[in-house]
Amino acid sequence: MDQDDRLLHSSSFGAAAVAYAEHRPDYAQAAVRxxxxxxxxxxxxxxxxxxGKLTxxxxxxxxxxxxxxxxPAMLTELRRALPAVxxxxxxxxxxxxxxxxIDAVLSGNAMHWFDMAVAGPEIARVLAPGGxxxxxWNVMDDRVDWVAGLARVGGSAAIGPRDVPASWRTETADMHLPKTGVAARFGSPEQAEFPHGQRRTADSLVATLATKAGMLVMPEQERQATLGRIRAYLASRPETAEGEFTLPMLTCALRVRRL
Known part of the structure; x- marks a missing residue:
């Protein structure tokens, strides 16, 4: 994704801030620890x-x-949910x-939007030595058959390369860490994955996927067609057709320490 596309996608969330706050999942505590x-x-x-999901x-x-x-719209929702923060x-x-x-800088489903050529030195600046x-990233566990089918039906706009485990590992192996000169201030990266899940209905899962950046920037007619295919798929599967179910997920983490 080039810089213009990254800016377009990363700035798309404000229009869906209320839905984002309502439908996006939290993070597995084990992953945060x-x-x-x-x-x-x-x-x-x-x-x-x-x-404020990670907050x-x-x-x-x-x-x-x-x-x-x-x-500003996302910040308003954060302050409403967590007024003491x-x-x-x-x-x-x-x-x-x-x-x-700061002792630790964490980022939930956001680091891929950073311009690390600039953000890397800034992060190193605010981090204490050893920080x-x-x-x-919350990803859907596509080792489960119906989740793999959902990924195929939804396409990359709804379930992108960082939204399933195998491609998450490849996508984040080195591309989101500080580079060039500032890289010398950080040690070797580590990756880990932790089981997670979110209680959903078919409607609330569709609403969750509608808050993905790729969906938010999509032309409205195409967006509605994609969401319609997802609804039809969920209605066709016994795991998701009626009532609540648990969406199988992993919270995946990439960690590096400042030297």
Whole structure:
């Protein structure tokens, strides 16, 4: 994705902020603990915090959290959900925090939007020596047959390359970590995956997929056609046709430590 497309996609979420807050999943606590190095009480920056899905998990784990989010509508939803959290407007490329003030920088389903040539030095600046940078992604477990079918029907706009385990590992192996000169300030990256799930109905799963960036930037006629195919597929499967079900997921994490 080139820079213009990345900007278009990354700026699309504000229009769906309320739906995002309602339908996007939280993060597996085990994945967040691993991302933090299992150390409680850290000063943590949730960078690109959106509506606070990861922020809420960090708070539940006892972290001292500050959230930074560029989109005003998303930031409004975060502040509404978590009024006690310090939440600031800002971007990964211009973090409104002092040097060395943070023990860990975490990012939930957002690091792929960062311009790491600029954001990498900024993250290194706010991190204390020995601090952790980690990205987390919620992905659908397409090792389950009906989820694999959903991925085929939905297409890449609804279920993209970072939304299933195997391609997540490839996509995040090195492309979202600080590069060039600043890379020397970080150690070797680690990847890990943790079981997760979200209770959904067919309607709420469709609503969740409708908040994906690829869906939000799609022409309306094409978007409705894609959502219609997804609805029809879910109605055809015994696992999802009636009532609530658990969407099989993994929270996948990529972690690197500042030297």
């Amino acid at each position: 691993w991302s933090l190095g299992h150390t409680p009480g850290l000063r943590v920056l949730d960078l690109g915090a959106g509506t 809420a998990t960090l708070v539940a784990l006892g972290a001292d959290v500050v959230a930074v989010e560029p989109d 310090r939440a600031l407007p800002g971007r990964a490329e211009a973090i409104p925090l002092p040097d060395g003030s 952790i940078l980690a990205g987390l």
